[in-house]
Amino acid sequence: MNIVISEKDTAIYYELSGRGYPLVLLHGQYMNSTMFDTFDQEFGEDYQLIKIDLRGHGYSDKPLHINLDDYISDVLSVLDELYVKKAHFLGYGLGGMVAQAIAIRYPHLVQRLVLVSVGNEPFNDSEERFHLEFANLLRTMKQKDQDKLLAQYMYHDRKTVERWKRRLKDTETTMTNLERKAVNYSTEDVDLLSQSHLISAPALVVSGEHDHIIRPDHGRTLSEKIPNATYMLFENSGHAPMIEEKDRFVQNVKIFLAPELDI
Template sequence: MNITISGSDTAIYYEITGKGYPLVLLHGQYMNTTMFDSFERDFRDDFQLIKIDLRGHGYSDKPLHINMEDYITDVMAVMNELYIRQANFIGYGLGGMVAQAIAIRYPELIQRLILISVGNEPFNDSQERFRMEFANLLRTMKPDDRTKLLSRYMYHDLKKVNRWMKGLKDTEESMTNLERKAVDHSTDGVDLLSQSDLISAPTMIVSGAHDHLIQPDHGKTLSEKITNSSYMLFENSGHAPMIEERDRFVNDVKMFLSPSMDI
């Protein structure tokens, strides 16, 4: 088990596979390194994959107070541990926000940046707007039925998403309410959109057309803010385009990260 110590003596878990130029993979909220396991065979021959459990997630420590600065410190601690001075980054949801924040603060650390299902507001705001959209239906439903309804409006290909989620390790079940609260509010008040014009790395932004949680126009707005960026709308996807349209995603990422793109 690979552990490094981040700020406030927080233990951060990470995994390394593959060989080649480093590719840092940052998971979504309430997920962990296992969300990227199915992609190892696609990228490990060309890249050294560094998968990190951000604090509050996976096998990393779960403090009772977390902010964006903490997440950035976690990633920096792993990079320093591995003597990585620059890398490609793929971030999904919360992980995309963290990668985006690093690209703003430390542009020299990022060669290329891929942001998946990343909006232009704190996640809690997106989640609250999403739930309010269906409030009249949700208030009369049981919790399990609410989850099923919301999933229908988050994802387009639920069969693929459900198969993927069954393969994820469950590291949330033992979390306390206070630990969950720390994660829930870790991005409160974070405004990355207004600073995104400072991102200099070539950036690919991926949105799913059927995502009601992080709506596609948020990704489009973000792309317009980053000078050297491309926006990709996956027409047959919701909140998990890398799973719902896996083949296209793998091909697009390989093309974007290809050395030939640097010419």
């Protein structure tokens, strides 16, 4: 196992695959680095894939207090360990927020930035609004039925997403309530939108048209704040456009990342 010690003596797990220019892959909330295993073949021929389990997730330590600075330190610790001075970053959900924050604070580290299902507010706020929208129905349902209902409004191609999720390593069900709470509140009151004009790297912001959590207009708003950003709407996707329309996603990300060394 590849382990590095980050801030507050926290062990961070990461994986390496592929070869070429470094591409850092940052997972979503309550997910882990295995969510990107499906892209090893597509991107591994041209890029060194650096997949990191942020603290509170995957095989990394799960402290009871986490904030955005902690996540950032996790990524920087891995990059220091690997002597990576500049890289492309691709982040999904929570990972997108972390990548966005790094692009704001450490612009010299980011060559190009891909943000998938990232909006103009913390995920927790979006999720709470999403749940309130269906509160009358959810309060009478069992948890399993709640999950099925919400999935209808999160994803467009639910069968494809379910197959993908079944292939992921399950590192969530063993979490304690306090560990989950730490992740839940890790981005509370974080405002990255007001600082997004500081991002100097070219950025690609991807949204799914049928995503009721991170609505497409939130992704578009974010893209308008980043000076050199391109917005892309996936019409046949929900919250997981990189899986629901994988071929289109891979093609467009490859095109976006193609000028690898345009320093």
